[in-house]
Amino acid sequence: MKTANEIRSAFLDYFVKNGHTEVESSPLVPRNDPTLMFTNAGMVQFKNVFTGNEVRPYTRATTSQKCVRAGGKHNDLENVGYTARHHTFFEMLGNFSFGNYFKADAIELAWNLITKTFALPKDKLLVTVYHTDDEAHGLWKKVAGLSDDRIIRIPTADNFWAMGDTGPCGPCSEIFYDHGEGIPGGPPGSPDQDGDRFIEIWNLVFMQYEQVTKEERVSLPRPSIDTGMGLERLAAVLQGVHDNYDTDLMRALIEASADATNSDPSGAHAVSHRVIADHLRASSFLIADGVLPANEGRGYVLRRIMRRAMRHAHMIGARDPVMYRLVPALVREMGGHYTELQRAQALITETLRLEETRFKQTLDRGLKLLDEEEGKLGAGQPLAGEVAFKLYDTYGFPLDLTQDVLRGRNRTVEVDGFTAAMERQRAEARKAWAGSGEAATERVWFELKDELGATEFLGYDTENAEGKV
Ligand code: ATP
Numbered sequence: 001m002k003t004a005n006e007i008r009s010a011f012l013d014y015f016v017k018n019g020h021t022e023v024e025s026s027p028l029v030p031r032n033d034p035t036l037m038f039t040n041a042g043m044v045q046f047k048n049v050f051t052g053n054e055v056r057p058y059t060r061a062t063t064s065q066k067c068v069r070a071g072g073k074h075n076d077l078e079n080v081g082y083t084a085r086h087h088t089f090f091e092m093l094g095n096f097s098f099g100n101y102f103k104a105d106a107i108e109l110a111w112n113l114i115t116k117t118f119a120l121p122k123d124k125l126l127v128t129v130y131h132t133d134d135e136a137h138g139l140w141k142k143v144a145g146l147s148d149d150r151i152i153r154i155p156t157a158d159n160f161w162a163m164g165d166t167g168p169c170g171p172c173s174e175i176f177y178d179h180g181e182g183i184p185g186g187p188p189g190s191p192d193q194d195g196d197r198f199i200e201i202w203n204l205v206f207m208q209y210e211q212v213t214k215e216e217r218v219s220l221p222r223p224s225i226d227t228g229m230g231l232e233r234l235a236a237v238l239q240g241v242h243d244n245y246d247t248d249l250m251r252a253l254i255e256a257s258a259d260a261t262n263s264d265p266s267g268a269h270a271v272s273h274r275v276i277a278d279h280l281r282a283s284s285f286l287i288a289d290g291v292l293p294a295n296e297g298r299g300y301v302l303r304r305i306m307r308r309a310m311r312h313a314h315m316i317g318a319r320d321p322v323m324y325r326l327v328p329a330l331v332r333e334m335g336g337h338y339t340e341l342q343r344a345q346a347l348i349t350e351t352l353r354l355e356e357t358r359f360k361q362t363l364d365r366g367l368k369l370l371d372e373e374e375g376k377l378g379a380g381q382p383l384a385g386e387v388a389f390k391l392y393d394t395y396g397f398p399l400d401l402t403q404d405v406l407r408g409r410n411r412t413v414e415v416d417g418f419t420a421a422m423e424r425q426r427a428e429a430r431k432a433w434a435g436s437g438e439a440a441t442e443r444v445w446f447e448l449k450d451e452l453g454a455t456e457f458l459g460y461d462t463e464n465a466e467g468k469v
């Protein structure tokens, strides 16, 4: 069996052998894009190379990129613990061509890697293409010999990638693995495609156009390639398991969580152990990249992830901090490739321990209040926003934590009421400040805060606040 560490190396080696330069993962806090909360794809560090604003000494690159999808456009926080294929932190394996090779080579390189190097059986694989992309359709037929019913034309934005309203864009082609009958979910393009039977493993983006203005799109003289494959999903396939959380690396972390809490890793608390394992990775890698828990912005996303994990530790029955004790297991599993984990080990451990110790004091009391308030509600009745706000304001419960607790009990939170209570408190703070005679500074301060908007201030986007994924 190939371990996740071996699979990562095999991927990188393959592309290096095929003329690519191995480039290190960029940090989770993007250096070149203040609008992006966290690095969420391999292409992020190459944005300016794709637009031509930056030149690198190579035109082919390969990476294993650290990604976090827990806020903004891609938010998989609510999927963790519920699907077999989503993490908040994951590694995206990628190969990139900056005006060098294009579609034909990208498809051939990908196909050879998965069917020769990794020896995946062809009859388990399906691909999608953008509905008008006859060229990709033809190439999949020619290179892979796939029959027409295994090359699915998709008319939606899922198969058309764009960097933004303007800039490079183009069709994509995704490779899916069929984990077999018995697992709910339909093939890509079908109404029940969101199940976990057909799992998307690799996305190949063909950047062949530039959107100049809203109306005008031109062909790029030298089109580029950007691909991304989830290491954990590939590992699941190669290790003969369906679920990312059953791969060697995630298993080791789940075992560590079970050991630390004297609990059965696959018993009644299996979901909690998965969440803890996932959130341990996200928190530790974020801290290693310089994010610290805070009440707004990136630091608040980190805090929310940490507190969700702590709530799960509480559910398992842990009464003492747990997360910080799992750091050695993480460093053992991933510190070889990501040496920043070793360098930051002490900081990660201390940050987790401190946050756990502090939140512990209010977590128990907050959960008790939540139980009491819930007891007063009728079946299916949502929790009042005022209560959620009290939990936030007095007990340090991020809104999504309260939502996560209640989701397990089929209950929601009245988000409008929560937002109104939050607004009221802000307005009162504003008034109190206005009375202090520091009008000018105060105005600037609140304008700044308004400008940064709810996302930065609350640390969750509106999408998430509404409880949607
Ligand atoms: P999905 O539809 O399954 O949510 P996606 O289309 O959002 O995936 P892409 O943005 O195309 O994913 O990212 C490229 C690859 O990264 C995916 O094909 C998948 O293998 C992997 N990936 C994406 N999101 C996650 C995640 N949250 N956890 C683990 N792997 C992921």
Ligand code: MG
Pocket (backbone or CB within 6 Å): 074
């Ligand atoms: Mg997704």
Ligand code: MG
Pocket (backbone or CB within 6 Å): 158, 200
């Ligand atoms: Mg997808």
Ligand code: MG
Pocket (backbone or CB within 6 Å): 174, 200, 203
């Ligand atoms: Mg995709």
